[in-house]
Amino acid sequence: MVNEAIIKAFSAMFADEERMKCPVSKALILSLEEYVNLGYKLSELSWFRGLNFEVLEKDLRKVA
Amino acid sequence: MFKIEELSESELTKIKQSNDFISSDEICISDKCLYLAVYSEEENNKIYAVFDIRDAIDYIKHMRIYYLKSLMLINTEAEIEDNAIVVFGVLIDIFRYLKDKADKIGFVKIYVNTDSEFLVFSLMARKLAEQEEGKFNIKIYKNWIELRRIMDL
Numbered sequence: 001m002v003n004e005a006i007i008k009a010f011s012a013m014f015a016d017e018e019r020m021k022c023p024v025s026k027a028l029i030l031s032l033e034e035y036v037n038l039g040y041k042l043s044e045l046s047w048f049r050g051l052n053f054e055v056l057e058k059d060l061r062k063v064a
Numbered sequence: 065m066f067k068i069e070e071l072s073e074s075e076l077t078k079i080k081q082s083n084d085f086i087s088s089d090e091i092c093i094s095d096k097c098l099y100l101a102v103y104s105e106e107e108n109n110k111i112y113a114v115f116d117i118r119d120a121i122d123y124i125k126h127m128r129i130y131y132l133k134s135l136m137l138i139n140t141e142a143e144i145e146d147n148a149i150v151v152f153g154v155l156i157d158i159f160r161y162l163k164d165k166a167d168k169i170g171f172v173k174i175y176v177n178t179d180s181e182f183l184v185f186s187l188m189a190r191k192l193a194e195q196e197e198g199k200f201n202i203k204i205y206k207n208w209i210e211l212r213r214i215m216d217l
Contacts, residue, residue: 023192028159029152
């Protein structure tokens with residue numbers, strides 16, 4: 001359930017034309033995707049302290 | 065899209081004492097830190113996160129984000145999806161705030177002393193320069209990222 005919901009959230013962000021038209025949104029989403037694909041973990045980012053990103057990381061790699 | 069506004073000392077004290085935000089006990093109320101709230105106007109100005117940028121004269125240092133704890137209270141699949149979108153939306157709008165600052169004053173310098181944050185900031189700066197070709201010059205030093213607006217001639 002968690003996996004599917006997180007994949008949907010990311011797909012929704014990529015599919016949101018308004019959001020992807022915004023250079024900052026697009027740059028950040030692409031950066032996070034590249035960061036994960038370089039083998040780093042979102043949970044290592046202090047910005048996400050206290051949030052569980054283990055599942056998301058696995059799924060991001062899959063989507064990419 | 066969220067709004068971002070500087071918090072007064074009394075608002076910040078209320079937030080610190082409310083215990084509604086993750087790790088908010090680490091919020092340090094001092095003149096050296098600038099704290100800003102990320103809130104939704106459509107939801108009666110509900111604050112989703114607070115972040116500090118330790119705004120020095122011309123640079124930003126050690127940015128930390130304190131998310132609303134209720135973002136972790138999840139019962140349904142739809143809530144997980146909604147909350148994930150909020151978490152990334154908050155981060156996007158914080159970056160937009162930093163970029164607007166560079167737009168306004170001509171440049172922004174970001175100091176980061178951890179590898180993971182440094183990598184995201186530098187990827188982000190490069191991608192932003194690609195997205196807005198000809199608008200920004202990016203310089204990346206050890207622990208420093210500088211985003212400088214290319215001035216119109």
